[in-house]
Amino acid sequence: MAKIIIDGKELDLPPEYTLLQAAEAAGAEVPRFCFHERLSIAGNCRMCLVEVKGGPPKPTASCAMAIRDLRPGPNGEPPVVETNSPMARKARKGVLEFLLINHPLDCPICDQGGECDLQDQAMGYGADSSRFAENKRAVEDKYLGPLVKTSMNRCIHCTRCIRFATEVAGVSELGAIGRGEDMEITSYLERALTSELQGNVVDLCPVGALTSRPTAFHARPWEYVKTESVDVMDAVGCAIRIDSRGREVVRILPRLNDAINEEWISDKTRHVVDGLKTQRLDRPYIRVEGKLRPASWPQAFAAIAAKAKATQATKIGAIAGDLASVEEMFALKGLMEGLGVANLDCRQDGSKFSPEHGRASYLFNSTIAGIDEADAIMIIGSNPRIEAPVLNARIRKRWLKGDCLIGVVGEKLDLTYQYNHLGAGADGLAAFADHPPVQKTKPMFILGAGAAARPDGLAVLSLAAKAALSLGVVKDGWNGFNVLQNVASRVGGLDVGFTPGPGGLDAPAMAAGGVDLLFNLGADEIEIASGAFVVYIGSHGDRGAHRADVVLPGAAYPEKTGIYVNTEGRPQFGDRAIFPPGDAREDWAILRALSDALGAKLPYDSLVGLRAALAAAHPHLVALDAVAPADAGVFAALAKLGGALDKAPFASAVGDFFLTNPIARASRVMAECSALRAGRQTLQAAE
Amino acid sequence: MSVRRLAEIQPASFAFTPENKAWAEKEITKYPPGRQASAIISLLWRAQLQHDFWLPKPAIEAAADMLAMPYIRALEVATFYTMFNLEPVGRHHVQVCGTTPCVLRGAEAIKQMCRNRIGPEGHVTGDGALSWVETECIGACCNAPAVQINEDYYEDLTQANFAKLLDNLVAGKPVKTGSQIGRTSSEPAEGSLTALTTLYGADGKSGPASVKP
Numbered sequence: 001m002a003k004i005i006i007d008g009k010e011l012d013l014p015p016e017y018t019l020l021q022a023a024e025a026a027g028a029e030v031p032r033f034c035f036h037e038r039l040s041i042a043g044n045c046r047m048c049l050v051e052v053k054g055g056p057p058k059p060t061a062s063c064a065m066a067i068r069d070l071r072p073g074p075n076g077e078p079p080v081v082e083t084n085s086p087m088a089r090k091a092r093k094g095v096l097e098f099l100l101i102n103h104p105l106d107c108p109i110c111d112q113g114g115e116c117d118l119q120d121q122a123m124g125y126g127a128d129s130s131r132f133a134e135n136k137r138a139v140e141d142k143y144l145g146p147l148v149k150t151s152m153n154r155c156i157h158c159t160r161c162i163r164f165a166t167e168v169a170g171v172s173e174l175g176a177i178g179r180g181e182d183m184e185i186t187s188y189l190e191r192a193l194t195s196e197l198q199g200n201v202v203d204l205c206p207v208g209a210l211t212s213r214p215t216a217f218h219a220r221p222w223e224y225v226k227t228e229s230v231d232v233m234d235a236v237g238c239a240i241r242i243d244s245r246g247r248e249v250v251r252i253l254p255r256l257n258d259a260i261n262e263e264w265i266s267d268k269t270r271h272v273v274d275g276l277k278t279q280r281l282d283r284p285y286i287r288v289e290g291k292l293r294p295a296s297w298p299q300a301f302a303a304i305a306a307k308a309k310a311t312q313a314t315k316i317g318a319i320a321g322d323l324a325s326v327e328e329m330f331a332l333k334g335l336m337e338g339l340g341v342a343n344l345d346c347r348q349d350g351s352k353f354s355p356e357h358g359r360a361s362y363l364f365n366s367t368i369a370g371i372d373e374a375d376a377i378m379i380i381g382s383n384p385r386i387e388a389p390v391l392n393a394r395i396r397k398r399w400l401k402g403d404c405l406i407g408v409v410g411e412k413l414d415l416t417y418q419y420n421h422l423g424a425g426a427d428g429l430a431a432f433a434d435h436p437p438v439q440k441t442k443p444m445f446i447l448g449a450g451a452a453a454r455p456d457g458l459a460v461l462s463l464a465a466k467a468a469l470s471l472g473v474v475k476d477g478w479n480g481f482n483v484l485q486n487v488a489s490r491v492g493g494l495d496v497g498f499t500p501g502p503g504g505l506d507a508p509a510m511a512a513g514g515v516d517l518l519f520n521l522g523a524d525e526i527e528i529a530s531g532a533f534v535v536y537i538g539s540h541g542d543r544g545a546h547r548a549d550v551v552l553p554g555a556a557y558p559e560k561t562g563i564y565v566n567t568e569g570r571p572q573f574g575d576r577a578i579f580p581p582g583d584a585r586e587d588w589a590i591l592r593a594l595s596d597a598l599g600a601k602l603p604y605d606s607l608v609g610l611r612a613a614l615a616a617a618h619p620h621l622v623a624l625d626a627v628a629p630a631d632a633g634v635f636a637a638l639a640k641l642g643g644a645l646d647k648a649p650f651a652s653a654v655g656d657f658f659l660t661n662p663i664a665r666a667s668r669v670m671a672e673c674s675a676l677r678a679g680r681q682t683l684q685a686a687e
Numbered sequence: 688m689s690v691r692r693l694a695e696i697q698p699a700s701f702a703f704t705p706e707n708k709a710w711a712e713k714e715i716t717k718y719p720p721g722r723q724a725s726a727i728i729s730l731l732w733r734a735q736l737q738h739d740f741w742l743p744k745p746a747i748e749a750a751a752d753m754l755a756m757p758y759i760r761a762l763e764v765a766t767f768y769t770m771f772n773l774e775p776v777g778r779h780h781v782q783v784c785g786t787t788p789c790v791l792r793g794a795e796a797i798k799q800m801c802r803n804r805i806g807p808e809g810h811v812t813g814d815g816a817l818s819w820v821e822t823e824c825i826g827a828c829c830n831a832p833a834v835q836i837n838e839d840y841y842e843d844l845t846q847a848n849f850a851k852l853l854d855n856l857v858a859g860k861p862v863k864t865g866s867q868i869g870r871t872s873s874e875p876a877e878g879s880l881t882a883l884t885t886l887y888g889a890d891g892k893s894g895p896a897s898v899k900p
Contacts, residue, residue: 172756176763177763177767186759
């Protein structure tokens with residue numbers, strides 16, 4: 001620890017702290033543009049200048065000077081830092097004047113206006129007028145793809161975007177060409193960025209040089225109603241803020257959550273919003289003579305009730321989709337139990353995860369923050385880069401820190417970090433089944449959902465458990481057996497037991513014609529054979545609605561409150577930002593009304609009542625934001641299951657990153673991104 | 688300096704000659720493992736020497752590929768240093784020093800001659816012989832005004848001797864590098880103006896005290 005006096009306050013701080021961190025510890029505000037906590041230090045904006053005694057006799061960039069770089073006074077006095085002295089203020093004023101020399105005065109037409117660091121700091125530290133009478137610099141705008149819009153005149157060369165792309169996203173695609181006044185930020189030959197995290201450069205940009213292309217000129221930051229919620233595009237459960245204006249969601253931004261997403265979100269999370277406005281189901285439909293015709297709610301319920309009355313309980317089934325909240329699945333399960341139905345499944349991909357093997361068998365047990373501690377990671381049958389881009393960035397962060405061995409069993413892909421390829425299929429994993437323990441303190445498995453969704457999924461799961469035990473991935477005080485689920489509803493569904501009851505059919509069996517009446521709660525990724533009478537409850541006119549005989553319009557995730565359990569088993573609360581369109585209703589309310597029509601009335605009349613019932617049945621699901629550790633003792637039994645293994649190589653559970661769910665498939669932006677990635681050219685209007 | 692971009696017309700491909708490739712591989716071994724990208728400037732320079740003294744896009748990519756570095760990182764280096772010519776240049780590429788000492792000694796006239804004889808900055812003459820650019824100080828202030836043509840300096844220029852120099856270069860006649868008025872390095876141009884003996888004695892070895900009136 002080192003002593004330092006900041007603004008007259010003496011503190012005892014770690015010597016490796018930078019002066020900026022020390023100033024923050026002292027509660028002093030230091031303005032900055034280029035410095036960012038999660039990126040390397042560049043020290044090129046010079047906005048964080050402070051006055052130091054015990055260092056160079058000139059204003060010092062506090063972000064790039066550590067406490068230990070300063071020397072004590074002649075009598076051993078601690079070094080002194082003044083963050084708000086006349087000298088520091090004058091220095092910052094000068095820096096800001098230089099930054100504004102070439103910055104256009106287009107705040108009134110700039111999307112960053114109102115949430116612009118430069119604007120704020122010009123108010124705080126700037127001069128009242130310009131002394132610069134010469135011509136301003138003009139820079140050509142660059143094309144960076146369909147998500148990031150550029151206005152390079154505004155760039156102040158903080159290089160945050162370059163450092164983000166290189167360090168966090170792991171794709172060295174952005175760079176600064178030229179030098180001095182002619183320096184320009186660009187991608188190589190203006191190629192579109194390929195990262196799944198590129199949207200974050202818009203948040204990082206302290207000025208309006210990089211803005212969001214899909215939401216360009218939509219609204220001003222102060223016009224938004226801001227709702228804190230949780231993302232459902234993957235099973236990571238990133239913390240998000242939904243910004244809505246009137247009845248529309250305009251944009252989604254990340255929220256800080258160090259346990260999960262730090263402060264990044266994927267492009268799908270961020271830019272799926274236009275999918276909330278298109279292809280929406282806004283009224284009930286009934287299939288008449290092969291065509292879906294608009295109907296009223298009572299008509300739809302009557303049609304379902306008539307069919308339910310004529311169908312035996314063994315011929316009724318329910319499948320829950322990928323975006324369902326815990327409450328809906330709990331209500332649907334209650335309804336099915338009321339009808340005496342055992343055919344329930346929340347695993348439309350046919351995955352073999354099941355609560356009967358214990359909760360630890362389907363959770364990311366070490367937690368996502370546990371990746372930071374791991375010293376060996378084996379990724380099995382997963383492509384985390386597209387299944388969970390934010391989690392992949394976390395693995396990369398761990399890899400960059402060094403001394404972390406990464407192995408992959410599965411597809412050989414660019415994961416943005418180096419790894420040893422240990423095999424393509426189950427035989428690669430089988431080599432570790434009877435392996436002596438590794439000489440690592442915190443080894444970790446990351447088992448992809450795709451590996452367990454194969455016909456031999458249970459055998460793969462068992463083999464993984466066996467390998468985990470023999471390698472020491474699961475041991476006293478450390479459970480590194482991690483399952484990376486790929487959909488938001490999966491863990492919640494398994495936790496409430498939305499799986500086949502005794503003698504019940506699973507999702508593939510139901511879809512193949514095992515039932516006559518199928519309740520489909522937003523399951524769009526499963527092909528349902530003709531014959532069954534399908535009741536689709538969902539928000540979008542996607543595959544599920546096309547196959548349905550009765551469509552009940554539900555709410556999409558920003559339109560309802562709900563609990564989502566992420567892949568760690570962490571229940572999080574998603575709040576409502578807007579209301580569902582037209583006659584659409586929140587899904588739990590549809591199920592409650594439907595239960596009345598079917599004569600198996602659910603015992604609650606409000607969402608509060610539903611959550612009370614949920615809390616009574618599954619207390620851990622209402623302990624929000626906390627991870628209830630799962631019992632690691634289940635792996636021994638799981639390892640003994642064994643089973644025949646398929647020779648086929650592992651494949652990721654996610655095919656097209658941008659089109660994994662009905663909302664994303666309804667989004668024009670996602671379609672454009674998908675086409676770009678697939679190498680298909682999209683025709684664009686001349687703008 | 689102005690915005691530097693890749694040339695519009697680019698060759699289809701670029702490959703190091705076997706000798707240059709061997710040279711480049713040897714150059715890369717000078718750097719410690721994991722730091723091979725440090726060789727980028729040497730490789731780009733060699734590529735430029737091989738490719739008529741300008742650096743096309745395929746050459747930048749070839750150098751980046753050899754070092755397994757992202758193209759943008761190589762492009763950053765190529766656009767940063769003005770010694771890399773991103774557009775074709777003439778066989779004799781004249782870099783006219785335009786910094787203060789040369790300007791005081793007549794560099795403006797040299798530049799005007801270039802404009803008249805060759806054309807605007809960056810332009811290559813029709814026969815491909817000449818092109819010119821203005822540079823910052825080339826470090827030959829004592830012999831100002833000076834220009835650098837390819838790898839050689841030509842100093843003490845006047846309008847007359849510079850015109851002759853260009854004529855000789857284009858005609859392929861031998862030219863003299865260095866001072867064009869025949870002085871050795873940067874000794875006084877009009878003979879010795881300082882009698883060293885007054886300060887250091889007749890033998891040049893004694894101190895001022897040895898000076899006899």
